Amino acid sequence: MSRVSIELVPRDEETLRREIAEVRACVPFIDTINIPDIQRFSLRSCAAAKIAAPDFKSVVPHIRAIEVDPHGPLPGVDDPKLTEILVVKGDPPADLSRRVYPNTSDAIIRRYAREAPHLKVYAAFDPYRRAPYKELEDLARKREAGACGFFTQPLFDFRMLDLCREWLRDEKVFWGFSPVIGPKSRSYWETTNHIVFPHDFEPTMEANLAFAKKAIREVRSGGGSVYLMPLRVKLANYLSPLEEVLRP
Secondary structure, eight states: OOOEEEEOOOSOHHHHHHHHHHHHHHOTTOOEEEEOOOTTSSSOHHHHHHHHGGGOSEEEEEEEGGGSOTTSOOTTTTOTTOOEEEEEOOOOOSSTTSOOOOOOHHHHHHHHHHHOTTSEEEEEEOSSSSOHHHHHHHHHHHHHHTOOEEEEOOOOSHHHHHHHHHHTTTSOEEEEEOOOOSHHHHHHHHHHHOOOOOTTOOOSHHHHHHHHHHHHHHHHHTTOEEEEOOTTSOHHHHHGGGHHHHOO
16 A cells, blocks of 8 residues: 655654644645654654654654664664654764664664564665665665565655666665755755766756656555655645645
């Protein structure tokens, strides 16, 4: 069954509640959100999931593998309303006083499969940061460890989307899409996430919406799921024009 998730960044409780209300107003039929775990914000993903839980059927917090204490409890297992999580490796912290551990994503996925089998565990897939064959090898290890599916890095052109759909054709996937508006936003994706944009990419809202509509329609027509990461834009400006292709 095709699903749609919205990714909301938990900057603080007030902002999160306001953005949840905006999502409910724009696309009230959306029943899933996923929540990244951002180190510089005091509101972490599992705490944010508890705030969002009353408004959605499923909330998927991101778990940073490098922050999971090998001898401590797994994040989220004490939340009776939590049914799904996404395990990501996590970038090293800028603040060296933060404690991290040499965990791999598949090791933490394996722990969840063993210690919290009631949770569906998703893993990340990123075709940009390294050679695709290495990412696919990692994907196989994550699947073997117990991942039930994957969330992709946001994609920005049809050729990469087609390639990834071929590579992941037998997997359960949430395909990611995010607007890139203006040169600063484009530079962020290129510098931080190593995105290679096609030569004819236009960082305008109109072009991003046109791409998202066509990509979402194609993915969902094949039974695939999507998630939207509406960074640095008003939620209504991005979500409302996509309502038609996001409806069940």
